[in-house]
Amino acid sequence: MNYAIETNGLSKSYGPVHAVNSVDLRVKPGEIYAFIGLNGAGKTTTIRALLGMIRPSAGSVKVLGQTVGPYGRGPWQRVGHLVESPAAYPELTVRENLEIARRLHGIVDKEASSRVIERMTLASYADRKAGTLSTGNFQRLGLARALLHEPELLILDEPANGLDPAGVVEIRELLVGLTCEKGVTVFMSSHILTEVDRLATRIGIIHQGRLIEELEATQLEEIRAQRLEVKACDLEAAQSALARAGFAAKIGEGRITLNEASAIEAPDKIAAILVQAGTPPTRLAVEQENLEDHFLRLTGEKL
Amino acid sequence: MKTFFAALWAEILKARRSKMLLGTAVGFMILPLAGGLFMLILKDPAQARELGIINAKAQITAMTADWPSFLGMMAMGIGGLGEILFAFITAWVFGREFSDRTVKEWLALPTPRAAVVSAKFVVITIWTLALTLLVFLVGLGIGSMIGIPGGSFVLAWNTFWTVMLTVLLINMLMPVAAFLASLGRGYLLPLAWTILALGLANLVSILGWGDWFPWGVPVLVSGMVKPNADHLGLHSYLMVLLTCVVGLAGTFMWWRSADQTR
Numbered sequence: 061m062n063y064a065i066e067t068n069g070l071s072k073s074y075g076p077v078h079a080v081n082s083v084d085l086r087v088k089p090g091e092i093y094a095f096i097g098l099n100g101a102g103k104t105t106t107i108r109a110l111l112g113m114i115r116p117s118a119g120s121v122k123v124l125g126q127t128v129g130p131y132g133r134g135p136w137q138r139v140g141h142l143v144e145s146p147a148a149y150p151e152l153t154v155r156e157n158l159e160i161a162r163r164l165h166g167i168v169d170k171e172a173s174s175r176v177i178e179r180m181t182l183a184s185y186a187d188r189k190a191g192t193l194s195t196g197n198f199q200r201l202g203l204a205r206a207l208l209h210e211p212e213l214l215i216l217d218e219p220a221n222g223l224d225p226a227g228v229v230e231i232r233e234l235l236v237g238l239t240c241e242k243g244v245t246v247f248m249s250s251h252i253l254t255e256v257d258r259l260a261t262r263i264g265i266i267h268q269g270r271l272i273e274e275l276e277a278t279q280l281e282e283i284r285a286q287r288l289e290v291k292a293c294d295l296e297a298a299q300s301a302l303a304r305a306g307f308a309a310k311i312g313e314g315r316i317t318l319n320e321a322s323a324i325e326a327p328d329k330i331a332a333i334l335v336q337a338g339t340p341p342t343r344l345a346v347e348q349e350n351l352e353d354h355f356l357r358l359t360g361e362k363l
Numbered sequence: 364m365k366t367f368f369a370a371l372w373a374e375i376l377k378a379r380r381s382k383m384l385l386g387t388a389v390g391f392m393i394l395p396l397a398g399g400l401f402m403l404i405l406k407d408p409a410q411a412r413e414l415g416i417i418n419a420k421a422q423i424t425a426m427t428a429d430w431p432s433f434l435g436m437m438a439m440g441i442g443g444l445g446e447i448l449f450a451f452i453t454a455w456v457f458g459r460e461f462s463d464r465t466v467k468e469w470l471a472l473p474t475p476r477a478a479v480v481s482a483k484f485v486v487i488t489i490w491t492l493a494l495t496l497l498v499f500l501v502g503l504g505i506g507s508m509i510g511i512p513g514g515s516f517v518l519a520w521n522t523f524w525t526v527m528l529t530v531l532l533i534n535m536l537m538p539v540a541a542f543l544a545s546l547g548r549g550y551l552l553p554l555a556w557t558i559l560a561l562g563l564a565n566l567v568s569i570l571g572w573g574d575w576f577p578w579g580v581p582v583l584v585s586g587m588v589k590p591n592a593d594h595l596g597l598h599s600y601l602m603v604l605l606t607c608v609v610g611l612a613g614t615f616m617w618w619r620s621a622d623q624t625r
Contacts, residue, residue, distance in 0.1 A: 111471040114622040131619045137473045147464040151380045160376065163369035164474045205468070 069119035094260035140211035146202020150191025301337030370482035395502035429513035442585025450557035457544035538610025
């Protein structure tokens, strides 16, 4: 199969520090692949290796079927990118910054800059110096440069950074639109896990330089841990009643939590036990962990 | 070539929009203005003393107010100040990509990195040549306005080529500054090195070895350290050429191969 991104045993070490360790990535064309991890997990190092900005210590990188590097070689005509925080020449206007990118990409169409300015709703800032832009508009300028040449593959590091809630939604819709309508592949890292949850078709979790889990968005639904949460007027009496019935119930944050499958699959039985014990439940709900909970559990940041 | 011209267009736009262009022009203009002031004083030192422009111990009166002195002063100034000012320009052209964190925007592009580096060197050359021509022409204008004696076309022409040779040699040293700006990812390293190199150039020139030290050669050509200027020979120019080649190779290799983590 032809992958949009393919890495084999990708590793990058800085002295004794293994920033990225044997990462095998496979991103299919048309996917929105979210790459998530804690600070220093190796997300940006991986992205830089994908773009040929750093040389891997071991392994190989293929982007759109072409081997990346050495000496900056790659299919960059077909790739748009935003690495870490966006950068622009502060004394140049938004339009001039994009004009530089247009020429360096060899785009003949002189309207390309104007089109992307409109698309990223930067028209009212087009002739303003980049150094005077707000964080959100600076981010839009970075995204505009990534989209300027209508690439087949977008590699975006934290694309929603600095955007207001409306901007976050706008970028989400833009990326979904590009994927659905034009078949663009998106590889993005993000800290906003609720966004990833809504947007990604596949998720890769990197921790301490290793890709520890890769899953389809549909798979995530299946593997997310469930728990039964119970509220009652007398939590301790309720916990005792459940313990007598053989359930390991934990009290915390003003509620009882049961993790056993027998409890999650039969909340009516739990309700009956509590009613019979004289401590009827005031709330009984099966809760499912979200991506954030799953991520934190997986990376050991939350037990 | 198309990619090179795209990169060159970008570099020229950045230079045009920067405050550095005006700043370096103003900085370099000190030379003809200071030279003109000296000539004005030397034309009538007694009046200058009366007006309080110079005091009784001023050494300036050892010179004479004529075109050979004025143009000699200009050439020496371009040799000395040029080494620092041109290094500032080079440090800015290369170093700003790191301080503005824009370097990453140049790396994953259809435009080869070698074209980007070449465009930067071409802009530095155009910039420094334009500054030199401007300063030289302003100098001629100021000298004419003051009405100093002893001028001739041959003198001006010979000084012009001395200045051009000096500027060419200084430009050949700039790849080292570019390499240091890239290696140090900013302005500090090339500027620190240039100041150190200029100090060393003066020291080795006084010791009589300036003709072997690349940063001493332009200073000698400009006539700044006259007693040893006669020692200049092919070996001096080869040392500068070697420095140029090493600087170019280092800069190109660094941009092609070094890990870019900013």
